[in-house]
Amino acid sequence: MSRGYVWLGYLAAMFVLALARSASATQTVVLVMAGGSQQELAPVEQQLRSELLAGGFGVTSIQVPELSDAASFEQTVSGLVSQAAIAVIRSESSVSGFVWATSRDHERMLVRPIEPVALSDEAPGVFAIRASELLHAILLELGWPKRPPPETTGAPAPTPTESPAPEPPLPAPPAPSPPPKRTTAPAQKPALPPQPGPEAPRLSTWTAHVGVGVVGGPGGVPVAAAARLGLSRRLTPNLALEAMLMGPVVGSVEDSAGSARIDQELGALRLGWETRLTPWLEGALVGGVGAHRLGVAGRAISPHAGRRDAVWSALLLLGAEARIPLGQRFALCGEADAGFTSPRGQVTFLDEPVAQVALPLVLGVLAGEFTW
Numbered sequence: 001m002s003r004g005y006v007w008l009g010y011l012a013a014m015f016v017l018a019l020a021r022s023a024s025a026t027q028t029v030v031l032v033m034a035g036g037s038q039q040e041l042a043p044v045e046q047q048l049r050s051e052l053l054a055g056g057f058g059v060t061s062i063q064v065p066e067l068s069d070a071a072s073f074e075q076t077v078s079g080l081v082s083q084a085a086i087a088v089i090r091s092e093s094s095v096s097g098f099v100w101a102t103s104r105d106h107e108r109m110l111v112r113p114i115e116p117v118a119l120s121d122e123a124p125g126v127f128a129i130r131a132s133e134l135l136h137a138i139l140l141e142l143g144w145p146k147r148p149p150p151e152t153t154g155a156p157a158p159t160p161t162e163s164p165a166p167e168p169p170l171p172a173p174p175a176p177s178p179p180p181k182r183t184t185a186p187a188q189k190p191a192l193p194p195q196p197g198p199e200a201p202r203l204s205t206w207t208a209h210v211g212v213g214v215v216g217g218p219g220g221v222p223v224a225a226a227a228r229l230g231l232s233r234r235l236t237p238n239l240a241l242e243a244m245l246m247g248p249v250v251g252s253v254e255d256s257a258g259s260a261r262i263d264q265e266l267g268a269l270r271l272g273w274e275t276r277l278t279p280w281l282e283g284a285l286v287g288g289v290g291a292h293r294l295g296v297a298g299r300a301i302s303p304h305a306g307r308r309d310a311v312w313s314a315l316l317l318l319g320a321e322a323r324i325p326l327g328q329r330f331a332l333c334g335e336a337d338a339g340f341t342s343p344r345g346q347v348t349f350l351d352e353p354v355a356q357v358a359l360p361l362v363l364g365v366l367a368g369e370f371t372w
Contacts, residue, residue, distance in 0.1 A: 027144075028058035029084045029135065032076060034067040036090035044088050044095055047128040055132060057084075064279050070111050073098045075325060076279055078237055084139070086114075086131050094118050095127045099134045103142040106236045110138050207232045207240070209333070211367025215249045217358025221262060221294075221347070222251035228365050232272070240272045242286075246363070247293075257349040258300035264357075266292045266339070268317050284321040286337070291315055294345030294357055304350065311345035319363070329371050337363040 029052050033041045041063070049059045060082075067073050067089050077085040077100050084101040096116035102109045112134055117127045140146060209230035216223025226249040232242035247265030254260075268290025277283045292315040298306030319337030326332060339361035347355040 027084065028060055028082050029086060030077060030082045031059065031061035032067065032073065032085055032087045033061060033063045034065065034087065034089050038063060041088060041090055043124040044090070044127055047124040048086065048088065048131055051128040051132040052135075055136070067098075070098050070113065071328065074100060074109075074111055075328070076276065078276070083237075084135060086135065088127075088131075095123055097127070097131060099131060099138055101135065101138045101142055102237065104144065108142055110142060112138060205234045207234070207369050207371045209242070209244070209367045209369050211333070211365050213246060213335070213363055213365030213367075215246070215264060215266075215361065215363055217360055217362040219344075219358040220253065220355030221264070221357055222253070224249045224251045226250075226264075228367060230367070238274050240274060240284075242270045242272060242288075244268055244270060244290075246365075253347055253355045255349045255354050256301075257304060258298060258306060260299065260306070260347050260349075261297045262347065262355070263295045264293065265295075266290060266315055268315060270317060272321065274323075280324060282323040282325065282331075284323070285319075286321060286335075287316075287318045289314070289316055292339070292341045292345075292357070292361070296347050298349075300349075311343070313341035313343055313345060313357070316340045317363075323369070331369040331371070333365075333367045333369055335363070335365040335367065337365075339363060 031045060031048060033045060035041075045061060049061075052059050064076060067076065067087055073085075073087045083104070083106075084099075086099050087097040089096050094116040097114040098111055099114060100109070100111045114127065114131050114134060117123045117130070209228070209232065211228045212225060213228045214223055214225050226247050228244065228246045230242050230244035232240045234240045245265070245267045247263070249264040251262045252259060253262065268288045270286050270288025270290075272284045272286040274282060274284040292313045293310060294313070295308075295310040297308045300306040317337050317339050319335060321333055321335045323331050323333045340359065341357050341361060344359060345357045346353045
Protein backbone atom coordinates (compact mmCIF):
# COMPACT_ATOMS: atom_id res chain seq x y z
CA MET A 1 0.00 0.00 0.00
CA SER A 2 2.91 2.40 0.84
CA ARG A 3 4.44 1.88 -2.61
CA GLY A 4 1.08 2.77 -4.14
CA TYR A 5 1.09 6.07 -2.23
CA VAL A 6 4.64 6.78 -3.48
CA TRP A 7 3.55 6.26 -7.12
CA LEU A 8 0.46 8.37 -6.60
CA GLY A 9 2.62 11.15 -5.15
CA TYR A 10 5.03 10.93 -8.09
CA LEU A 11 2.20 11.20 -10.61
CA ALA A 12 0.75 14.13 -8.66
CA ALA A 13 4.13 15.90 -8.81
CA MET A 14 4.29 15.38 -12.58
CA PHE A 15 0.76 16.74 -12.85
CA VAL A 16 1.62 19.93 -10.93
CA LEU A 17 4.81 20.36 -12.98
CA ALA A 18 2.83 20.06 -16.20
CA LEU A 19 0.37 22.70 -15.03
CA ALA A 20 3.19 25.05 -14.05
CA ARG A 21 4.86 24.63 -17.43
CA SER A 22 1.64 25.27 -19.31
CA ALA A 23 0.98 28.47 -17.32
CA SER A 24 4.51 29.85 -17.49
CA ALA A 25 4.47 30.79 -21.18
CA THR A 26 1.75 31.29 -23.73
CA GLN A 27 3.74 29.57 -26.46
CA THR A 28 6.72 27.45 -25.44
CA VAL A 29 8.74 25.43 -27.93
CA VAL A 30 10.09 22.11 -26.64
CA LEU A 31 13.45 21.03 -28.08
CA VAL A 32 13.73 17.23 -28.25
CA MET A 33 17.43 16.36 -28.54
CA ALA A 34 18.40 12.89 -29.79
CA GLY A 35 21.18 10.92 -31.45
CA GLY A 36 24.17 12.19 -29.49
CA SER A 37 25.59 13.09 -26.11
CA GLN A 38 24.69 16.31 -24.36
CA GLN A 39 28.11 17.73 -25.25
CA GLU A 40 27.69 16.87 -28.95
CA LEU A 41 24.22 18.39 -29.13
CA ALA A 42 25.05 21.52 -27.10
CA PRO A 43 26.17 23.77 -30.05
CA VAL A 44 22.98 23.12 -32.03
CA GLU A 45 20.80 23.54 -28.95
CA GLN A 46 22.44 26.88 -28.04
CA GLN A 47 22.06 28.30 -31.56
CA LEU A 48 18.45 27.09 -31.85
CA ARG A 49 17.56 28.40 -28.40
CA SER A 50 19.00 31.84 -29.26
CA GLU A 51 17.11 31.93 -32.57
CA LEU A 52 13.78 31.06 -30.90
CA LEU A 53 14.23 33.46 -27.99
CA ALA A 54 14.93 36.25 -30.48
CA GLY A 55 11.65 35.33 -32.19
CA GLY A 56 9.68 35.78 -28.97
CA PHE A 57 9.22 32.11 -27.98
CA GLY A 58 9.77 30.43 -24.66
CA VAL A 59 12.15 27.47 -24.88
CA THR A 60 12.63 24.28 -22.89
CA SER A 61 14.44 21.09 -23.84
CA ILE A 62 14.48 17.35 -23.13
CA GLN A 63 16.87 14.62 -24.29
CA VAL A 64 15.76 11.17 -25.46
CA PRO A 65 17.90 8.18 -26.50
CA GLU A 66 16.74 8.15 -30.13
CA LEU A 67 14.09 9.25 -32.62
CA SER A 68 13.72 7.04 -35.68
CA ASP A 69 11.08 8.91 -37.69
CA ALA A 70 8.29 11.49 -37.62
CA ALA A 71 5.88 9.00 -36.00
CA SER A 72 8.17 8.38 -33.02
CA PHE A 73 8.71 12.15 -32.65
CA GLU A 74 4.95 12.77 -32.72
CA GLN A 75 4.43 10.05 -30.13
CA THR A 76 7.12 11.58 -27.89
CA VAL A 77 5.73 15.13 -27.94
CA SER A 78 2.00 14.30 -27.90
CA GLY A 79 2.03 14.13 -24.09
CA LEU A 80 3.93 17.38 -23.52
CA VAL A 81 2.22 20.54 -22.29
CA SER A 82 3.16 22.54 -25.37
CA GLN A 83 1.78 23.37 -28.79
CA ALA A 84 5.11 23.38 -30.66
CA ALA A 85 8.23 21.22 -30.61
CA ILE A 86 11.42 20.79 -32.65
CA ALA A 87 13.36 17.53 -32.90
CA VAL A 88 17.14 17.73 -33.27
CA ILE A 89 18.62 14.42 -34.47
CA ARG A 90 22.40 14.16 -34.78
CA SER A 91 24.04 11.43 -36.86
CA GLU A 92 27.65 10.74 -37.79
CA SER A 93 27.48 13.00 -40.85
CA SER A 94 24.62 15.49 -40.43
CA VAL A 95 22.00 17.18 -38.26
CA SER A 96 18.34 16.71 -39.17
CA GLY A 97 15.00 16.93 -37.43
CA PHE A 98 11.29 17.71 -37.48
CA VAL A 99 8.98 20.55 -36.51
CA TRP A 100 5.65 19.70 -34.82
CA ALA A 101 2.86 22.13 -33.90
CA THR A 102 -0.87 22.20 -33.21
CA SER A 103 -3.49 24.86 -33.84
CA ARG A 104 -4.81 26.96 -30.99
CA ASP A 105 -7.99 24.86 -30.76
CA HIS A 106 -5.91 21.60 -30.84
CA GLU A 107 -7.97 20.35 -33.81
CA ARG A 108 -5.13 20.41 -36.39
CA MET A 109 -1.56 19.21 -36.21
CA LEU A 110 1.37 19.47 -38.62
CA VAL A 111 4.71 17.64 -38.68
CA ARG A 112 7.35 18.69 -41.24
CA PRO A 113 10.94 17.49 -41.74
CA ILE A 114 13.88 19.89 -41.50
CA GLU A 115 16.35 19.63 -44.38
CA PRO A 116 19.52 17.88 -43.10
CA VAL A 117 22.68 19.95 -42.65
CA ALA A 118 26.11 18.35 -43.07
CA LEU A 119 28.26 18.53 -39.94
CA SER A 120 30.61 21.51 -39.99
CA ASP A 121 31.42 24.62 -37.95
CA GLU A 122 28.49 26.42 -39.63
CA ALA A 123 26.01 23.55 -39.17
CA PRO A 124 24.48 24.73 -35.84
CA GLY A 125 23.67 28.20 -37.20
CA VAL A 126 22.31 26.94 -40.53
CA PHE A 127 20.13 24.32 -38.86
CA ALA A 128 18.79 26.83 -36.31
CA ILE A 129 17.72 29.24 -39.06
CA ARG A 130 16.03 26.49 -41.10
CA ALA A 131 14.17 25.16 -38.06
CA SER A 132 13.03 28.62 -36.94
CA GLU A 133 11.79 29.60 -40.41
CA LEU A 134 9.91 26.31 -40.80
CA LEU A 135 8.31 26.75 -37.35
CA HIS A 136 7.07 30.25 -38.28
CA ALA A 137 5.65 28.93 -41.57
CA ILE A 138 3.82 26.06 -39.85
CA LEU A 139 2.35 28.33 -37.16
CA LEU A 140 1.05 30.73 -39.82
CA GLU A 141 -0.50 27.81 -41.72
CA LEU A 142 -2.21 26.66 -38.50
CA GLY A 143 -3.73 30.10 -37.95
CA TRP A 144 -1.42 31.49 -35.27
CA PRO A 145 -0.91 35.28 -35.43
CA LYS A 146 2.22 36.42 -37.22
CA ARG A 147 5.04 37.36 -34.85
CA PRO A 148 6.94 40.62 -35.49
CA PRO A 149 10.49 39.99 -36.72
CA PRO A 150 13.28 40.76 -34.22
CA GLU A 151 14.82 44.22 -34.49
CA THR A 152 18.14 44.39 -36.32
CA THR A 153 20.75 47.10 -36.47
CA GLY A 154 23.30 47.82 -39.17
CA ALA A 155 24.40 50.21 -41.86
CA PRO A 156 21.68 51.52 -44.17
CA ALA A 157 21.37 49.85 -47.54
CA PRO A 158 23.23 51.59 -50.35
CA THR A 159 21.13 53.82 -52.58
CA PRO A 160 21.32 53.83 -56.38
CA THR A 161 23.88 56.27 -57.82
CA GLU A 162 23.86 58.24 -61.04
CA SER A 163 26.77 58.16 -63.47
CA PRO A 164 27.87 61.53 -64.88
CA ALA A 165 26.26 62.43 -68.18
CA PRO A 166 28.67 62.40 -71.12
CA GLU A 167 29.54 65.88 -72.44
CA PRO A 168 28.61 66.52 -76.08
CA PRO A 169 31.55 67.09 -78.42
CA LEU A 170 32.33 70.76 -79.19
CA PRO A 171 31.88 70.60 -82.94
CA ALA A 172 28.52 68.84 -82.67
CA PRO A 173 25.53 70.64 -84.16
CA PRO A 174 23.01 72.10 -81.75
CA ALA A 175 21.08 69.10 -80.48
CA PRO A 176 19.76 68.05 -77.14
CA SER A 177 22.29 66.22 -75.10
CA PRO A 178 21.51 62.55 -74.38
CA PRO A 179 19.74 61.94 -71.10
CA PRO A 180 21.90 60.83 -68.21
CA LYS A 181 22.19 57.15 -67.70
CA ARG A 182 20.95 55.82 -64.38
CA THR A 183 22.49 52.71 -62.94
CA THR A 184 20.45 50.75 -60.45
CA ALA A 185 20.90 47.50 -58.69
CA PRO A 186 19.08 44.64 -60.37
CA ALA A 187 15.65 44.01 -58.91
CA GLN A 188 15.59 41.05 -56.57
CA LYS A 189 12.98 38.40 -57.04
CA PRO A 190 10.74 38.32 -53.97
CA ALA A 191 11.20 35.26 -51.82
CA LEU A 192 8.39 32.80 -52.13
CA PRO A 193 6.78 31.55 -48.92
CA PRO A 194 7.40 27.91 -48.04
CA GLN A 195 5.09 25.67 -49.99
CA PRO A 196 2.70 23.81 -47.69
CA GLY A 197 3.37 20.14 -47.54
CA PRO A 198 0.87 17.38 -46.90
CA GLU A 199 -1.10 18.01 -43.74
CA ALA A 200 -0.60 15.49 -40.98
CA PRO A 201 -3.69 13.73 -39.70
CA ARG A 202 -5.68 15.33 -36.92
CA LEU A 203 -5.15 14.29 -33.36
CA SER A 204 -6.89 11.03 -32.52
CA THR A 205 -9.96 11.92 -30.47
CA TRP A 206 -11.74 8.70 -29.45
CA THR A 207 -10.46 5.78 -27.36
CA ALA A 208 -12.24 2.55 -26.42
CA HIS A 209 -11.24 0.79 -23.17
CA VAL A 210 -11.90 -2.91 -22.53
CA GLY A 211 -10.50 -4.69 -19.51
CA VAL A 212 -11.02 -6.59 -16.28
CA GLY A 213 -10.57 -5.46 -12.70
CA VAL A 214 -11.18 -6.28 -9.06
CA VAL A 215 -13.33 -4.36 -6.58
CA GLY A 216 -13.14 -4.61 -2.81
CA GLY A 217 -11.89 -3.11 0.40
CA PRO A 218 -12.61 -3.04 4.11
CA GLY A 219 -16.28 -3.44 5.01
CA GLY A 220 -17.19 -7.11 4.69
CA VAL A 221 -18.37 -7.20 1.08
CA PRO A 222 -16.08 -9.79 -0.59
CA VAL A 223 -13.51 -8.83 -3.20
CA ALA A 224 -14.53 -9.94 -6.71
CA ALA A 225 -13.59 -9.46 -10.35
CA ALA A 226 -15.67 -7.73 -13.01
CA ALA A 227 -15.54 -6.42 -16.58
CA ARG A 228 -14.60 -2.79 -17.17
CA LEU A 229 -15.71 -0.84 -20.27
CA GLY A 230 -15.06 2.79 -21.20
CA LEU A 231 -15.21 5.32 -24.02
CA SER A 232 -13.21 8.56 -23.89
CA ARG A 233 -12.84 11.64 -26.05
CA ARG A 234 -9.70 13.76 -26.08
CA LEU A 235 -10.48 17.43 -25.46
CA THR A 236 -6.87 18.69 -25.71
CA PRO A 237 -3.53 16.88 -26.19
CA ASN A 238 -3.43 16.36 -22.40
CA LEU A 239 -7.08 16.34 -21.26
CA ALA A 240 -9.63 13.57 -21.89
CA LEU A 241 -13.23 12.96 -20.82
CA GLU A 242 -14.27 9.32 -20.23
CA ALA A 243 -17.52 7.49 -19.52
CA MET A 244 -16.86 4.17 -17.76
CA LEU A 245 -18.91 1.21 -16.49
CA MET A 246 -17.84 -1.69 -14.27
CA GLY A 247 -19.75 -4.75 -13.13
CA PRO A 248 -21.39 -6.91 -12.18
CA VAL A 249 -19.18 -7.52 -9.12
CA VAL A 250 -20.71 -10.70 -7.68
CA GLY A 251 -20.12 -12.17 -4.24
CA SER A 252 -21.92 -13.67 -1.25
CA VAL A 253 -22.02 -13.47 2.54
CA GLU A 254 -23.32 -16.06 5.01
CA ASP A 255 -24.51 -16.00 8.59
CA SER A 256 -26.26 -18.34 10.97
CA ALA A 257 -29.54 -16.66 9.97
CA GLY A 258 -29.06 -17.24 6.25
CA SER A 259 -27.05 -16.10 3.21
CA ALA A 260 -27.17 -13.35 0.62
CA ARG A 261 -25.98 -12.99 -2.95
CA ILE A 262 -24.43 -9.56 -3.59
CA ASP A 263 -23.88 -7.79 -6.88
CA GLN A 264 -22.37 -4.33 -7.40
CA GLU A 265 -22.35 -2.10 -10.47
CA LEU A 266 -20.84 1.35 -10.88
CA GLY A 267 -20.52 3.99 -13.56
CA ALA A 268 -18.81 7.37 -13.68
CA LEU A 269 -17.94 10.31 -15.87
CA ARG A 270 -14.27 11.17 -15.38
CA LEU A 271 -11.67 13.73 -16.46
CA GLY A 272 -8.08 12.62 -16.94
CA TRP A 273 -4.94 14.78 -17.19
CA GLU A 274 -2.28 12.88 -19.12
CA THR A 275 1.43 13.48 -19.50
CA ARG A 276 4.42 11.54 -20.82
CA LEU A 277 6.77 10.31 -18.08
CA THR A 278 9.32 8.61 -20.37
CA PRO A 279 9.42 7.89 -24.13
CA TRP A 280 7.70 4.55 -23.45
CA LEU A 281 5.48 5.34 -20.44
CA GLU A 282 2.56 7.73 -19.98
CA GLY A 283 0.86 8.69 -16.72
CA ALA A 284 -2.49 10.25 -15.86
CA LEU A 285 -4.41 11.56 -12.88
CA VAL A 286 -8.16 10.90 -13.09
CA GLY A 287 -11.19 11.96 -11.12
CA GLY A 288 -14.93 11.93 -11.59
CA VAL A 289 -18.40 11.38 -10.21
CA GLY A 290 -21.06 8.77 -10.88
CA ALA A 291 -23.37 6.22 -9.27
CA HIS A 292 -22.95 2.92 -7.39
CA ARG A 293 -25.54 0.17 -6.97
CA LEU A 294 -25.51 -2.54 -4.30
CA GLY A 295 -28.01 -5.32 -4.97
CA VAL A 296 -28.83 -8.05 -2.41
CA ALA A 297 -30.84 -11.27 -2.83
CA GLY A 298 -31.35 -12.83 0.63
CA ARG A 299 -32.07 -16.45 1.55
CA ALA A 300 -33.12 -16.90 5.17
CA ILE A 301 -33.52 -19.99 7.36
CA SER A 302 -37.13 -20.79 8.36
CA PRO A 303 -39.13 -19.29 9.99
CA HIS A 304 -37.53 -16.11 8.58
CA ALA A 305 -37.95 -15.00 4.97
CA GLY A 306 -35.34 -13.57 2.64
CA ARG A 307 -35.95 -10.60 0.39
CA ARG A 308 -34.39 -8.66 -2.45
CA ASP A 309 -33.27 -5.06 -2.16
CA ALA A 310 -30.97 -2.52 -3.83
CA VAL A 311 -29.29 0.67 -2.67
CA TRP A 312 -28.19 3.43 -5.07
CA SER A 313 -25.41 5.77 -3.92
CA ALA A 314 -23.51 8.78 -5.25
CA LEU A 315 -19.93 7.88 -6.16
CA LEU A 316 -16.70 9.88 -6.15
CA LEU A 317 -13.70 8.29 -7.92
CA LEU A 318 -10.06 9.43 -7.66
CA GLY A 319 -7.14 7.55 -9.14
CA ALA A 320 -4.08 7.25 -11.35
CA GLU A 321 -3.18 5.42 -14.55
CA ALA A 322 0.01 4.17 -16.20
CA ARG A 323 -0.06 3.48 -19.93
CA ILE A 324 2.39 1.72 -22.25
CA PRO A 325 1.80 2.61 -25.95
CA LEU A 326 1.87 -0.35 -28.34
CA GLY A 327 2.16 1.51 -31.63
CA GLN A 328 0.05 4.39 -32.87
CA ARG A 329 -3.40 2.97 -32.02
CA PHE A 330 -3.06 0.46 -29.19
CA ALA A 331 -1.97 0.73 -25.56
CA LEU A 332 -1.91 -1.34 -22.37
CA CYS A 333 -3.22 0.52 -19.32
CA GLY A 334 -3.07 -0.19 -15.57
CA GLU A 335 -5.37 1.76 -13.26
CA ALA A 336 -5.87 2.13 -9.50
CA ASP A 337 -8.82 4.07 -8.04
CA ALA A 338 -10.33 4.86 -4.67
CA GLY A 339 -14.12 5.26 -4.54
CA PHE A 340 -16.30 6.89 -1.91
CA THR A 341 -20.06 6.27 -1.77
CA SER A 342 -22.84 8.14 0.01
CA PRO A 343 -24.92 6.63 1.49
CA ARG A 344 -22.97 3.42 2.17
CA GLY A 345 -25.03 0.38 1.25
CA GLN A 346 -25.09 -2.48 3.76
CA VAL A 347 -26.31 -6.08 4.08
CA THR A 348 -28.40 -6.97 7.16
CA PHE A 349 -29.56 -10.26 8.64
CA LEU A 350 -32.45 -9.90 11.13
CA ASP A 351 -31.85 -6.13 11.13
CA GLU A 352 -28.21 -6.64 12.13
CA PRO A 353 -25.58 -5.34 9.61
CA VAL A 354 -23.14 -8.03 8.51
CA ALA A 355 -21.39 -6.25 5.61
CA GLN A 356 -21.04 -2.76 4.12
CA VAL A 357 -19.73 -1.27 0.92
CA ALA A 358 -16.00 -0.71 1.39
CA LEU A 359 -14.67 2.68 2.47
CA PRO A 360 -12.75 3.41 0.40
CA LEU A 361 -13.94 1.20 -2.42
CA VAL A 362 -10.68 0.09 -4.08
CA LEU A 363 -10.58 -0.63 -7.83
CA GLY A 364 -7.68 -2.20 -9.72
CA VAL A 365 -7.98 -2.53 -13.51
CA LEU A 366 -5.89 -3.86 -16.39
CA ALA A 367 -7.28 -2.81 -19.79
CA GLY A 368 -6.47 -2.64 -23.46
CA GLU A 369 -7.10 0.57 -25.41
CA PHE A 370 -7.79 1.30 -29.06
CA THR A 371 -7.61 4.89 -30.36
CA TRP A 372 -8.98 6.32 -33.60
